[in-house]
Amino acid sequence: MGQGTQMRTHLCGIVTAWTEAADAEDAVAEIAAAIGKPAQLVVFFSPDYPVEALNRALSERFPHADIAGCTMSGGISPAGGLERGLVVVAFPARGFRIVSALLDVIDDLDVERTASAVRALRRTLAPEGPEQPSGHRFALSLIDGLANAEETVVSAIAWALDGIPLVGGSAGDDLTFRDTVLLHGGAIHRNAAILLLVESDFPVQIFKSDNFEPTTTKFVVTASDDGRRIVHELNAEPAAREYAMAVGLDPERLSPMSFAAYPLAVKIGGEYFCRSIRHMNPDSSLSFFCAIDEGVVLTLAQPRDIVATTRAELARLDAALGGIDLVLGFECVLRRLDAESRQVRQGIDDLYRRYNVVGFDTYGEQYRAMHLNQTFTGIAIGRVVAP
Template identity: 60%
Template sequence: MADLVTHIDPALYSQLLVFFAPSIDAEELARELGLAFPGLAVAGCSTAGEITPDGIATDTVVAMAMPRGSFRVVTDIIPDIRAMTVESGASAARRLRAALERICGNRAEGSGHRFGLILIDGMSYREEMCVSAVAMALDGIPIVGGSAGDGLRFGATTQLHDGHAYSNAAILVLVETNHPVEVFRTDNFSPTDHKLVVTRCDPERRIVHELNAEPAAQAYAAAVGVGPRELTPMRFAAHPVVVRIGGNYYCRSIQRVNPDGSLSFFCAIDDGVVLTVARPRDLVRSAEAELARLDQALGGLDLVIGFDCVLRRLDATRRRIRPRVEELYRRHNVVGFFTYGEQFGGMHLNQTFSGVAIGRPRTT
């Protein structure tokens, strides 16, 4: 906290984003931030690992402050998202957009660049409905975000908003800035010919009991060439399963094996879904290509707010390329957290690196 106080003058900033390890007491953190930065709006969530200016960490608080002169920011919270409907989620997003319009005033067309961030309880199983409702209501404002994490415990996550800690909630942040911005996503997998059809599942809890009419863990293990006892988060990271939607493939990552041999997923799943086993591509090369593209498109990167899947972190550790990932993120000023899932547009995704790239302000 002392380090944050040294570097942040609350009078100069409009918003503080905070991503913190689940080992940190969220209520105490909220109280201390309120005392340290009176009047400064705060939003954030717990993580499955933090992306800091010094590299990847797992027991820290990472904070970023948006300067008042070049960022106009409004935030809100959707409580109890398990009880949320499409209409209530859309209404919350419309109210927040109206609030942004009010503080921006009659700005000239093209004078500001806008984006939205969404931070959702990663154990709520409601990310799909929440992000689709919000994206629909924002009517063209691009949105990106991450599912709050709980390390690798998969117990309970925490969301932080203006002095209070919540669970089962989503935080919405809308931003207008003088900086050029672009939301993005990238992944590092390619489909194989191995197909697995969901033949029995519990969609509400994202649990698959059978694949190809066989016990789910047994069928998946056979497809990737290992024994059921070898199924770990590291193995799931190395052998993701994907679904094809509109000609593109999207991950439906496996969270864990349950005692009864079923598989819990990070994303929505249903009977009849065809899963394709995927093979990984070079994680560093794919992320480096996307960050280089963004750097060129925006005339230099000032900051990247990044949401990276926890399975990518585990895969980088297993392949011993974590130092290369850290060096790449430091070089491109990536700050953010590792997630239980990523949001991009109106979709909830897995095993991607998503975020918003903020370029250097352009002057005449």
């Protein structure tokens, strides 16, 4: 392995590897030398890699593997967070059965056609005989984070999965909001989503964790561009000014750190889900990472101890699975920024190291039929083999 490239072989047979090599071909070559010949690769990579070179290198180095992946806004590895580089999760043929499909033109998604494709994929996963018990199956979604289509995609997929739990993340590009890219089937895709269905001999459990609780401060969306996720007015006032006044900040100085520290949430089914702000626009409107409709009531949220809430969730999963072998995780980039601003990122990294968390920082997280923000979602894989 090259300098700075690390790998870990897990009890379930999955190999994880990561590198911060600056050159795409070097990064792939170093990891290929480490992990052998997997059946399925899931990859997360920096947007500053030339994607054509990276895709070509992956295809050449892993000619017999199915490859799916996306750009990231930072990587997660058992050694800690990565500012840039390549993160690879290599699934073996033994112990895992995986099928995948690409959904294209997701900003104009045909819901019926998508549902039919998902059902066909399910039949491919278990063409004969009974399916594995529900605790041994999950669905993984990777979605273009700039297509503004996650809600439609996730609801269509979840509808057709018929109980298979879904989790995933939206591709990012280091908060530049210029170009998010997916890889599937040896090709480069935009305005698309990838769905993988996984059946495992090992117990699995999906999860979500956040560290915010609602306050009494409310905002009503009084003017918005729903399709573009832009809110022009909150409480009949310019959105950025009203938000800044409520959190005690100068409207001219709002930044990603501000939005990470003071997220907004919407109440659905008695539970609050974060709806994070992407950026402020020159006209004092606010662009969001999630769909926001006119008339929606948003609640200002306040932070809880992010390390304590994450530790509690990972400990719960560890107990439920009889020991965690590996966690494939998707963390909102704003959650990472908030942890850094509160100087607790080391505590989060220590937990990720302890529980073998690998994944990427996202522009949004998927959990069952929901698209979320400022959340940590993922799949925990247990150590016990099914009888």
